[in-house]
Each structure stands twice: as C-alpha cells, then as structure tokens.
Amino acid sequence: MSDARLEVTDALGRRIVPISKGHFEIGRRETNDLRLAGSEVSRDHAEIAVEDNKFVLRDRSSRYGTYVNGDQVTERALAHGDRIRLGRTGGAEMVFLLADSAPPPERATTTAIGDLRQIAVLLEGLRALGSGRVLDDVLSLVLDSAIEVSGAERGFIMLEMASELEFKMARGRGRVVLSGGSFATSRKIPEEVFRTGEPRIVADLLDSELANFHSGTVALGIRNVLCVPLRLVRYLDRAEAAGEERRIGVLYLDSREKGSLLSNSTRAALETLATEAAVAIENARLYRETMEKARMEQEMRIAAEIQQALLPKAGRTGAYFRAAAASLPCRSIGGDFYDYVDLSDGSFGFALGDVAGKGPPAALLSAMMQGIFAAQAATSDPPSQTISRVNLALYRRGIESRFVTLMYGALYADGRLVYCNAGHNPPLVVGKNGFRRLECGGPIVGLFESATYEEETVKLEPGDWLIVFSDGVSEALSASGEEYGESRILECVNRNLALDPQRLLEAMFSDVREFARGAAQSDDITGMVMRFGG
DSSP states (O other): OOOEEEEEEETTEEEEEEOOSSEEEEESSTTSSEEOOOTTOOTTOEEEEEETTEEEEEEOSOSSOEEETTEEESEEEOOTTOEEEETTTTSEEEEEEETTSOOOOOOOOOSTHHHHHHHHHHHHHHHHHHTTOHHHHHHHHHHHHHHHHHOOSEEEEEEEETTEEEEEEEEETTTEEEOGGGOOOOSHHHHHHHHHOOOEEESOGGGSGGGGGGHHHHHTTOOEEEEEEEEEEOOOSSTTSOOOEEEEEEEEEEESSTTTTOOHHHHHHHHHHHHHHHHHHHHHHHHHHHHHHHHHHHHHHHHHHHHHHHSOOSEEEOSSEEEEEEEEOSSSSOSEEEEEEEOTTSOEEEEEEEESSOHHHHHHHHHHHHHHHHHHHTTOOOHHHHHHHHHHHHHHTTOTTOOEEEEEEEEOTTSEEEEEEESOOOOEEEETTEEEEOOOEESOBTSOTTOOOOOEEEEOOTTOEEEEEOHHHHTOBOTTSOBOHHHHHHHHHHHTTTSOHHHHHHHHHHHHHHHTTTSOOOSOEEEEEEEETO
16 A cells, blocks of 8 residues: 655645554644644544555544535545645645655645735734734834824823723833823723723813813823724625724823824824724734733643653553553543553552543643552552542542542452442443443542442453443433443444454444544543453
C-alpha cells in the first residue's frame, strides 16, 4: 500500500502531514492525529481508515460537514489529488496525496483561506504596533490625534466595562501622559453622552449650570468641553438587514481657549475620528482576548499532554494475562484515570477510577488520586484495606463536593481475582460460562470518613475476560437520547472475543462512538480489558 499524506492549508499556512496510522483522526480535539483550528471544524470531525488497500474518509457527525472535491460526503474512498474541505466555508482544506503518484494539477480555491491569510498579516502588523500593549497604543494614538485635530489641551477616554464607564487613559498636548487624578472633573458629561449617544459641547463652563459640578476644572482655567461617544458600527452582509450600533465608551476633550472646540468642522472631524477609533479599540480588545484565549488553549494542550503522560502505557502483558486500557476525555482534560501495579506477592494489581465533575478541577483531583492510589497500593495489602486508606486520605483533605468511584483488583497466576468496588460501575467477567458482575465493595471514595469496604475473591478460567469501564461508556447517549448500556457492552465483547485486548478495546470504543454518532460526548470514556491465561 502506498504511503499517503495530506497537504494541509489553513490559517497557519501550508504543511505536509503523513497518514501514519490505519485509523487517522482529524478535528479540534487535542488527542486527534491531525488537530485543526477553525470555527467550522468539529472536535471529532473526520477520520481516514485503511480498508482493503484503500484510504476511506468518513465524516464523524461533524456539525458543518466534510467535502471531497466540493461534494459533501459521509464516506468516500480517496484518490490521489482529492481535495478535502472541513466545513462549508473552508475551515481547513487538504489535498490527499499518494507517494507514488504524480503531483495533482494546481487549482485555485475561492474560500475564506485567502482572507484568513490577509487577516493574519494584519494581526501581525497590529502586534508590531502594540509590542504587547496593543490597546494602550491604540488609545494613545486616538487621543493624540484628537488633541491635534481639535486644538484641545488635554483629553481622556473612558470605556464600558461591566455596564459602567471606566477611566482608561489621559493625554495632554505634546503627547504627555496624564494621570487620571489630574482630571478634576465630574463624570456627569461623559455618562450623559454615553447614555444618550449624543455629542455634548460646552462653550464656557462658567456660563452653564455645570460650573458647580466642575469646580476643580474651572479652577484650572478650563472653559471649553467637547465629549463624543465612541460608536461601534457593524457592517451588514445584506442591504435589508437591520443596522446595529453599540456604544463602547466616550472621548472627552477640554481647553482653556474659548471657542477652540466649537467649530462645526472640528466637531465633524472628531465624530468621524471617534467612529474609527471605536473600531480600532474594539479590534485591539478582540486581539488581546484572542491572544489570551490562545495562551489558555496552549496551557490546556500542555495539561492534556501531562495528564496522558501520568497514565501508564495502554498495554500490559504478564506471564498469565494481557491487558489494555485507554481514556478519552470529553473535554481537553478529564477526570477518569487507570493504573497498573506489580504487587510484592506476585499478583498483578489494576485500578480504574472516575472523579466527579469534568474539566480542570476533575483533572487535578484525578492526578492527586493517582498519587494517593500508587502510595497506598505499594503496601500490597488486600484491595479492601487499600481502598479504605485511599478513602480516608481523600476525606481528610476536605475537598467539598468531590468524590471518586474506584475499582481495584489483584489477579493471581492461579486465576484468583480479589477485588473491591467503591461505588464504580460493576466490571464484567465474560467467559464460556456466561458473565457475572463484580459488585462487592462499598460506597464511593472521599464522602464518608468511617466508610467500610469489603472484598470478594472470584476464580477466572483460562480465556476469561475482565471488562472494566467508566459510566462514560455505559451511559453514552445516542442522538435520540438512548443509553449505550451494559447489554451492548456484552454484545460487543462477545463479537470480538478472538481479538487481542488492545483491538477489543478499540472495537468497544468504536462501537460506542458509532452508537453516539450525532450526539455530543457528555462524559469521559475510559475502559480496561484483560484476558486471563496469556
């Protein structure tokens, strides 16, 4: 089979990505083989599978669709030079290439990718302007321009923050930076202008009723005031659409020279400047938010990598068993975990836990639980005693509303399986004599200080399977709201008894994904399968 690769073109530019696996997943999720950004790229968007010496592209129930050569597809065998687009407007574009084929002819694309490149160039220029202080530099430029145009002596900008005006920057002639305290003026004029959206001109503070409110300003000799709203005008995509205008703040100017701010031309120029300033300020805000979001996403990617590194390798093989485990968080990071431990009495210990909640809080507690479990399991005590100590250690930390379901077992060479189930979904033993649930144990971990736990010993026969799973597997929902359930787990296992543990686990996860196609993943999906007898 020829080596295949994707020529990817998106906001990051153009790059070549080899298809290095028989099941190659594409989407926004960090754990995908090819991770792509874009508002129209779903977390689990598409996959490329190798079947019968063909590369088959499948849509994974994405929101905006998968397209091959302009046609929307759910499944399509790929040919050299096929052009793949994720999303309706080109959230990302790829060209499928085979190593032993001639390069495909170049073809112009009329998608938003060219526009994205232009935006990227503009953002790069804005980054250079701001040098890390984009918004401050934009405010300085606006104020300096307004003072120069109007001949004012000083000015300030206030921006809306949480439905209130907040003082942002003050400048004087000659590009002098002024402190907010140097403006001995009331908020009456700025707040009125912001509320009404109408400019306010005061020809002489001494001639108006505002003199009493601006005694500090009058004492400085200030007479003329001009305050205009910063209006953000959004462009419409069609003529019949309703217009939208939003005020984001005010631009305030004043002067000691009577009449310098009163001309119609000055007012018109400042209103035009204020409109353009509103766009620039909002762009600077959005840029800063984008950079902050990108930083947070990078931190989440690193956290996801660390969390995966904390888990043991997926597969484990011993003299009398073979095991495999995996965890797919529903967000970037999750609260499920699993672990293996070689006990001093020669048995093989294993655990699978599910922390209440999702996201970073659950992930932090999951990492802590792994540490607690590893420390307690190292004593090689019976599973019930180990879980009792884990429960006490977690309870004494006093983490409110946080608890863990935990399954811990020890498998011996003679087939004895000693286990304790602390509120977890009952694992299943599947063999030629049918199946049984492993339910003996006690309550969830971390909730009750005096909780007691029991253990049970069952005998496995060569060829028996042990299936351990989190509720993200059994309670996965279909698009119609139906649960996957224990019966489907058993059906999937019985269909795949001839496979090795890693492939059986993959088959179970694939069956869950197919069942839940069209529905959002609502919980972490974690499973462990083990075959006794090598």
